[in-house]
Amino acid sequence: MPAANPLPLDALQIRDGIRGRRFRCEEVIAAVIDQIDRINPALHALIEVFREPALERAREVDRQIAAGRDPGPLAGVPFTAKGNICTREGTSSAASKILKGYRAPYPATVVDRLQRAGAILVGKTNMDEFGMGSSTENSALGPTRNPWRTTHVPGGSSGGAAAAAAAVGGMFHLGSDTGGSIRQPSAYCGVTGIKPTYGRVSRYGLLAFASSLDQIGPIAQSARECALALQHMAGRDPMDSTSMDLPVPDYLAEIGKGVEGLSLGIPKEYFPPAIEPEIRDRVFAAIDAFKRLGVKVKEVSLPHTPLANPTYVLISAAEASSNLARYDGIHYGYRAPKASSLFDLYSRSRGEGFGPEVKRRIMVGTFVLSSGYYDAFYLKAMKVRRLIRRDFEEAFRQVDAVICPTSPVPAFPIGARIDDPMKLYAVDILTVSANLASVPGISFPCGFTSDGLPVGAQIYGRPFEDDRVLRFAHSYQSVTDHHRNRPPVRGEV
Amino acid sequence: MPIEITEKLVQHIATLARLSLSPEEKAEVQGHFEKILRYVESLDPVDTKGIDPSIFPLEVCNIFAKDESRPSLPVGEAVANAPARREGFFLVPRIIAAAPGTPADLEED
Numbered sequence: 001m002p003a004a005n006p007l008p009l010d011a012l013q014i015r016d017g018i019r020g021r022r023f024r025c026e027e028v029i030a031a032v033i034d035q036i037d038r039i040n041p042a043l044h045a046l047i048e049v050f051r052e053p054a055l056e057r058a059r060e061v062d063r064q065i066a067a068g069r070d071p072g073p074l075a076g077v078p079f080t081a082k083g084n085i086c087t088r089e090g091t092s093s094a095a096s097k098i099l100k101g102y103r104a105p106y107p108a109t110v111v112d113r114l115q116r117a118g119a120i121l122v123g124k125t126n127m128d129e130f131g132m133g134s135s136t137e138n139s140a141l142g143p144t145r146n147p148w149r150t151t152h153v154p155g156g157s158s159g160g161a162a163a164a165a166a167a168v169g170g171m172f173h174l175g176s177d178t179g180g181s182i183r184q185p186s187a188y189c190g191v192t193g194i195k196p197t198y199g200r201v202s203r204y205g206l207l208a209f210a211s212s213l214d215q216i217g218p219i220a221q222s223a224r225e226c227a228l229a230l231q232h233m234a235g236r237d238p239m240d241s242t243s244m245d246l247p248v249p250d251y252l253a254e255i256g257k258g259v260e261g262l263s264l265g266i267p268k269e270y271f272p273p274a275i276e277p278e279i280r281d282r283v284f285a286a287i288d289a290f291k292r293l294g295v296k297v298k299e300v301s302l303p304h305t306p307l308a309n310p311t312y313v314l315i316s317a318a319e320a321s322s323n324l325a326r327y328d329g330i331h332y333g334y335r336a337p338k339a340s341s342l343f344d345l346y347s348r349s350r351g352e353g354f355g356p357e358v359k360r361r362i363m364v365g366t367f368v369l370s371s372g373y374y375d376a377f378y379l380k381a382m383k384v385r386r387l388i389r390r391d392f393e394e395a396f397r398q399v400d401a402v403i404c405p406t407s408p409v410p411a412f413p414i415g416a417r418i419d420d421p422m423k424l425y426a427v428d429i430l431t432v433s434a435n436l437a438s439v440p441g442i443s444f445p446c447g448f449t450s451d452g453l454p455v456g457a458q459i460y461g462r463p464f465e466d467d468r469v470l471r472f473a474h475s476y477q478s479v480t481d482h483h484r485n486r487p488p489v490r491g492e493v
Numbered sequence: 494m495p496i497e498i499t500e501k502l503v504q505h506i507a508t509l510a511r512l513s514l515s516p517e518e519k520a521e522v523q524g525h526f527e528k529i530l531r532y533v534e535s536l537d538p539v540d541t542k543g544i545d546p547s548i549f550p551l552e553v554c555n556i557f558a559k560d561e562s563r564p565s566l567p568v569g570e571a572v573a574n575a576p577a578r579r580e581g582f583f584l585v586p587r588i589i590a591a592a593p594g595t596p597a598d599l600e601e602d
Contacts, residue, residue, distance in 0.1 A: 102574055103573070103574060105566055105570045105571065105573065105574075106566070198550045198551060199550070199551050212549065212550045213550075238558070241556045241558075242550075242551065244551065304539075306535065307535060307536060307539065310532055310533040310535055310536055311536065313529065313532065313533065314533055314536075321510060325511075328511075329576065330575065330576075330577075330583050330584075330585055331574070331575060331583065332574035332575060332576070333574070333576065334576070335576035335577060339586050340586070341586055341588075342585055342586050342588050343511070344586070345585065345586055346511040347507075347508075347511045347512055347513040348513045350510075350511055350512050350513070351512050351513030351514060352513075354512070356518075356521075359512060359514070359518065359522075360521075360522065360525055362510050362512060363503075363506055363507065363510060363512065363522050363525075363526075364525070364526070364529055366506050366509050366510040367506045367526065370505075370506065370509060373496075377533065379546055380536050380537075380539075380541060381533075381536065382546035382547050382548060383539075383541035383544040383545075383546050383547070384536055384539055384541065385546075385547040386544050386545055386546065386547040387539070387541070387544065389547060421525065421528075422528050422532060425532075436547075438550040438551060463551075
């Protein structure tokens, strides 16, 4: 057996290498977990690592291959799940004290599908509690650090997943995205992440934050690894009535078709003065690269864009306050001791179990849904959401996709924004529209600031054209090397 | 119509949300509500007359499941995460006063 080192390879090469017997699955999984153990003390990207169960599954894959049986289309490919995605292994706490130690009685559909396809779950990643945050500082387990600069945040809420994607190769990471939580950390960590169209991937087994906005998606170093993962995640699930019964394209075949003749819109509202000039420059350099690939570029308008974040703040809080009502100190999780009444048990369990940002959003959501305020805030926001969706419908009559920055700023220092929630919400202004309009969005690296921090570009496509946004990102990555940059913390592997 | 965020309103919302908040937290939430209201003011002037609220993200009609029984989670597994349970039941604080002569109170495990 040749002693090839699998780690510099990507997830597809890992899969092919295991199938082609160039290395054993057990070697791959051991190497990946060794690498996680090396980087995790500095980054705190993973909150649980399943070394023995993962190695056992890897040996099973090796036995199947040795016996000439088909180990599955993703056999041996390692992956992680965000802390809010239910798994048979370990706990599924959404990084909240209120769910400390929670062991899911069933796995999320996406996890089950990936494992049935042969992929191997190696751990759970850190996040902002219940997905509420843009920096992974709101974790009850402590913050994750950016692999490019460990004094800085990795973005959030899927910050653990994005940091791990940058620091460990040859695998993919499941994140969730309610207002940018896959794409913004992908931008901050210099990796690729896609929020699929709402309804493309089952949410069964995802601990709900805002049910009309939440979607699970993959984060990896490249678009083609995201395509590989999405292939085995997408599709109708009877357990989630919002998952759509539409054919799942062959994503890897689709992304190889090139982008010549396709059109990209530049929405002028997505380049407001709040965008740092260097970020604007990097995204325009990416637009030039697309022009060289034969893409037709034109300016388009999404006029309701400035209203997107206020709309998101109201709708996401309203849905969160309703979804998080289930954490009651009775069914699971944290229970306040010595409660004097049922009311006392509910309010103290919740008051002691939730972190500050989660409490803030439950309060805002309860307020905007309460009698006397519903029409002025929640109903108004849902009407504006309709206008935002119409903007995209109109733009997509003129162009196949639109391109913009993922975040107005690069990764910021830990502690810089956490004391002012409004400052933290402001970094979401370019990502929330994808969730409000239910369109797919991908973030991919397009260079660095002069200060050495990664910059992400973002492409939005028509609903259920996830293959096309992947195709744009993959075509770009076929002619550029930004996605091949590796942070120093990764070391020589 | 400007909305005044009073301590009383914050307490009312905290009661509705079943959240016990410390006095410091209540003060912080009060300030936060004011900031949020200012932040979402930009929605006020938008003309939304005749606009259908976007209640659901996809334009789909009802999806029905067959009305038939299927295997479900065994009771033991369903209550396994409960912080207080007995014999397959969730334990809660007593909500009805004990009548004289009833057996000893059910205490939490």
